[in-house]
């Protein structure tokens with residue numbers, strides 16, 4: 001089971017709506033099965049973005065630095081299914097990820113957010129519980145500082161990825177470029 005704070009849940013849902021009908025997604029980090037960090041990633045695939053969400057190697061390196069900076073464990077990739085249910089596709093399962101997080105927008109304004117654990121070729125649903133930000137330290141990914149819960153506008157979501165880019169671009173690479181994530185694609189990982 002996973003917990004997600006209201007704040008992080010809202011970031012994902014607002015991103016999902018602002019990118020609709022294209023697929024979008026990002027990386028989730030956390031501690032002890034609680035999702036505390038969301039790194040939205042813009043979809044850069046050349047294919048039909050209503051069908052496919054893709055991450056570049058660069059995105060994955062950026063995610064790694066984001067996780068290290070905030071002392072978060074890598075939990076997995078999340079992405080949206082704008083037209084469908086939050087069930088992993090064969091392509092989603094091909095990445096050998098331990099967990100998959102999918103937002104189903106078949107009913108756009110009543111989104112479904114599911115976590116899946118992939119083990120020995122089988123898929124198991126993981127409950128995701130939305131918890132109040134009260135009593136939980138929520139990290140503002142723009143400043144790296146803890147903050148109180150607040151709503152994030154769609155415009156802010158759009159600015160978010162750029163600000164994270166800038167944040168990381170201005171930093172010394174203090175860590176070896178060795179990702180915690182094992183990807184089977186050499187330069188591009190796509191989720192359908």
Ligand SMILES: [Zn+2]
Nearest residue numbers: 089092191192
């Ligand atoms: Zn998918």
